[in-house]
Amino acid sequence: MSKPISRTLAVLLLAVSPLALSAYSESNAQEADRFAGVEIKVVPLAEGVAVLFGAGGNIGVSYGPDGTVLIDDQFAPLTPKIQAAIAGLGAEPVTYLINTHWHGDHSGGNENFGKAGALIMAHDHVRERMLGIQKSGRGNDPASAVEALPTVTYHDGLKLHLNGDEVQIKHMKHGHTDGDSIIFWKKANVLHMGDLFFNKMSLPFIDLDSGGNARGILAAADKVLTMVNDDTKIIPGHGPMATKTDLIAYRDMMKTVIGAVVKAQGEGKSLEQVQAMKLAGQWDVNPDAFIKGDAFVAAVYKSVQKPEHVDDHAH
Missing domain, CATH: 3.60.15.10 (Ribonuclease Z/Hydroxyacylglutathione hydrolase-like)
Structure with missing residues (x-):
C-alpha cells in the first residue's frame, strides 16, 4: 500500500472520532514544527x-x-x-x-x-x-x-x-x-x-x-x-x-574494534562480556551521539557472527 493511500485511509478511519482526528492533525503539526526552525x-x-x-x-x-x-x-x-x-x-x-x-x-x-x-x-x-x-x-x-x-x-x-x-x-x-x-x-x-x-x-x-x-x-x-x-x-x-x-x-x-571483537569471540566471550570491555571507549566521547559504545559493539559482535556475504544479489 502506498503512503498516500494509507494516509487517506487513516484520515477516513479517524474521521469517525473528532478526538482521534484532532490527535492526527496534532501529530502532523508536530512533525512540521519539528523542522520549522531548521x-x-x-x-x-x-x-x-x-x-x-x-x-x-x-x-x-x-x-x-x-x-x-x-x-x-x-x-x-x-x-x-x-x-x-x-x-x-x-x-x-x-x-x-x-x-x-x-x-x-x-x-x-x-x-x-x-x-x-x-x-x-x-x-x-x-x-x-x-x-x-x-x-x-x-x-x-x-x-x-x-x-x-x-x-x-x-x-x-x-x-x-x-x-x-x-x-x-x-x-x-x-x-x-x-x-x-x-x-x-x-x-x-x-x-x-x-x-x-x-x-x-x-x-x-x-x-x-x-x-x-x-x-x-x-x-x-x-x-x-x-x-x-x-x-x-x-x-x-x-x-x-x-x-x-x-x-x-x-x-x-573500525579495524581496531572489529579485530578486538573477533579475538574476544574466539575466546568464547558473550556479548555482555565484550560490551563490558569498552572496546570503543576511546571513541565514545560524545554524550549526545546517535550510537553509543555498547550499541556499536553489539552491532560489530553480531556482524562478525554472520558468514561473509558471497553473492550480494542473492535474496
Missing part, C-alpha cells in the same frame, strides 16, 4: 559543487548547464528550504536525485522531488526496500509512494557525465545497509560517502536489519581511501566535512 546551511566545495547541512543526512549538490544533481534529500517537510538553498546557488531545479541508501533521513524528500520532475537513481536494494520488500526479520516497512521510488537502479554502479565532470556512483556491499552508494566527482575531487561514514559526531550505525555489516563499512573505507588524496573533500552521511586523514582515523577505529 536552517539549510550551504557550503561551496568546488566550482559547481556544494554541500547542504540541515536535519538528517548531509546533502551533496552539483549544478551547471547540464542540470542539477542532488545527493540525498533529508525529510519531506524540508523540501521547500532545500529547493530555496539550491536556487540560492544560482542552480536550476533538481534534474537528477541519487539516494546513498534508503533511510528516511536521506530519502524523505523523494516524493516531493519526484513529483517536481527529478529522475531518481539508487541501488537495486534501495528500490526494493522502499517498495516495502524486506529481506530480514524486521518485516515490511510501509511502501513509499510511486513518485518517491528510484526509476533508474543499478547493481555495481553508474557514471554520469554532467557539468564538465565525471560523476562516479559505486555500490559498497553490506556496509551501513545492503544498498549503500558512494558518489565521487572526479574533477571536483569531492566524494559523498553517505552513512558509511559518521564523522566525529557518533559511532557508526550499522543497520543489521537492512543487510548492514561492520566488515562492509571497513571495506568501504578501505576502498574509498584508494580513490582519494590529501585534497579530496569528503562529505560524510552525518557530521562535518572530512579529509582523507579523518577517514584514515575512522578506518583504523
Whole structure:
C-alpha cells in the first residue's frame, strides 16, 4: 500500500472520532514544527559543487548547464528550504536525485522531488526496500509512494557525465545497509560517502536489519581511501566535512574494534562480556551521539557472527 493511500485511509478511519482526528492533525503539526526552525546551511566545495547541512543526512549538490544533481534529500517537510538553498546557488531545479541508501533521513524528500520532475537513481536494494520488500526479520516497512521510488537502479554502479565532470556512483556491499552508494566527482575531487561514514559526531550505525555489516563499512573505507588524496573533500552521511586523514582515523577505529571483537569471540566471550570491555571507549566521547559504545559493539559482535556475504544479489 502506498503512503498516500494509507494516509487517506487513516484520515477516513479517524474521521469517525473528532478526538482521534484532532490527535492526527496534532501529530502532523508536530512533525512540521519539528523542522520549522531548521536552517539549510550551504557550503561551496568546488566550482559547481556544494554541500547542504540541515536535519538528517548531509546533502551533496552539483549544478551547471547540464542540470542539477542532488545527493540525498533529508525529510519531506524540508523540501521547500532545500529547493530555496539550491536556487540560492544560482542552480536550476533538481534534474537528477541519487539516494546513498534508503533511510528516511536521506530519502524523505523523494516524493516531493519526484513529483517536481527529478529522475531518481539508487541501488537495486534501495528500490526494493522502499517498495516495502524486506529481506530480514524486521518485516515490511510501509511502501513509499510511486513518485518517491528510484526509476533508474543499478547493481555495481553508474557514471554520469554532467557539468564538465565525471560523476562516479559505486555500490559498497553490506556496509551501513545492503544498498549503500558512494558518489565521487572526479574533477571536483569531492566524494559523498553517505552513512558509511559518521564523522566525529557518533559511532557508526550499522543497520543489521537492512543487510548492514561492520566488515562492509571497513571495506568501504578501505576502498574509498584508494580513490582519494590529501585534497579530496569528503562529505560524510552525518557530521562535518572530512579529509582523507579523518577517514584514515575512522578506518583504523573500525579495524581496531572489529579485530578486538573477533579475538574476544574466539575466546568464547558473550556479548555482555565484550560490551563490558569498552572496546570503543576511546571513541565514545560524545554524550549526545546517535550510537553509543555498547550499541556499536553489539552491532560489530553480531556482524562478525554472520558468514561473509558471497553473492550480494542473492535474496
